[in-house]
Amino acid sequence: MAKIIEFIPNFSEGRRQDVIDALVGEASGVPGVTLLDHSSDPSHNRSVFTMVGSPDGIEEAAFRLCKLAGERIDMTKHTGEHPRMGATDVMPFVPVKEVDINECVDLSKRVAERIWRELKIPSFLYEISASRPERANLAAVRKGQFEGMPGKLLLDEWAPDYGDRQIHPTAGITAIGARHPLVAFNVNLSTSDIKIASAIAKTIRGSSGGFKYCKALGVMLEDRNIAQVSINMVNCEGTPLYRVFEAIRAEARRWGVTIVGSEIIGLTPAKALADCAEYYLQIEGFDYKKQVLENHLL
């Protein structure tokens, strides 16, 4: 059984096709690594790559991509809607198979050390790799963005985890960390009132008293004129999809609103779906690892 890690780097380039192509070429050229998907958003001016591979392959790919992005992207000239602070903005490592989350933490630290030593790009460790609780949340780490980082790094509590107290002049600073598989799960409501979606989001997200591993906010789907609870499930083992879904259904009742549908954006681990089937079908004593055929083929 081979170890597999998922790696989902975000780059601050979503417009110049030659740069995107170069990153794709680099990602595709690392032995032991498979690029599953990449998508670029011009208005965000940002690209997200999804790859899987052996721990060694992923570690090497992380370094090479960070190097190339640093050479080709100049953050002093970057504009876009999405918050960002570095050419390689964030590098999450996710355990997929036969890998412990702690192996991903160790890997993230080795990558952070190397990009400082060889590329002089500083970094913050975030999520499970975070050196302090307040650094676990990417939004808190990135607050101030590229332009605010020179000042932020001088604050007592915001020294980089790797590197000096100054950003790389053009590549900025990078967030690096291990995290659990994240599922982007959105739930659509039978209302066009975003206030209802926002109120429901508040009840389910961990930061305001809801589920520990759930982040959520209300958004409008303009094209369908319906409100949506947009959710990041950051640990589907700790907080399963069905539990959040049923909580939304229950909260929606107070507004006379129903769930009209949901969507999963991008990838999900098979187990996150199997856990839902197990709940709704009331399956007793199910052994996911043994009883799912494909688990014997991986």
Next chain:
Amino acid sequence: MAKIIEFIPNFSEGRRQDVIDALVGEASGVPGVTLLDHSSDPSHNRSVFTMVGSPDGIEEAAFRLCKLAGERIDMTKHTGEHPRMGATDVMPFVPVKEVDINECVDLSKRVAERIWRELKIPSFLYEISASRPERANLAAVRKGQFEGMPGKLLLDEWAPDYGDRQIHPTAGITAIGARHPLVAFNVNLSTSDIKIASAIAKTIRGSSGGFKYCKALGVMLEDRNIAQVSINMVNCEGTPLYRVFEAIRAEARRWGVTIVGSEIIGLTPAKALADCAEYYLQIEGFDYKKQVLENHLL
């Protein structure tokens, strides 16, 4: 992407450990084949093996196991509760990955031809491989069992698909065929009245007007004193688990009965569970092949 077929032979031996061990050894020794599971039931006097492998590997394993079972099992001396007609009683081939059901049909015919030619064991083709509709159903094919087969084979409509109109004197006759993945799915009711389980089973099974790919009967779980609808889902793509589950819930209402739980016996394809999550979570536009992470690793 490698082709994978699942093979689940049933042998008419569940008591003599030396014979079971010999079959396990043979199954484990074929290149390209992995024995996932085997279980033996002394009261049934029967063993069920589950293996996966390449088409070539499975084809060879089927022949070798049938040969060994024919040498070690004498059906004239066999007793047991489970219906049976041959030393190797039934050999189903199931497409698992990158394999079409028709490839399994072709494989089943090659195996049937070879065991007749080299071992003089005749066979019926059943399920998807059946040469006539009335042979699709294993129970119809096996009716009369080992003791009734010499007479049955002389009937106009029951000539073997491969072989002469007489059984092998000790190995009997074998059913061979391709089938879709089968999920053994049992639903437990809040009643000890087996008549209710039987009545519900009748409403959901294809043979009495229910779902085409669903076989069901009512049974008692003596140790828990509850009635159970025992189901074989013979094609979860055609008739999904959740649809049968919700139909049982609806039928149970007329008896004032609820579902207290369910169980899946043995293996299930991951997609059968994902389809249920998709239904209950109302996921819109889900692309199973692309969006489930593990599908990129297989």
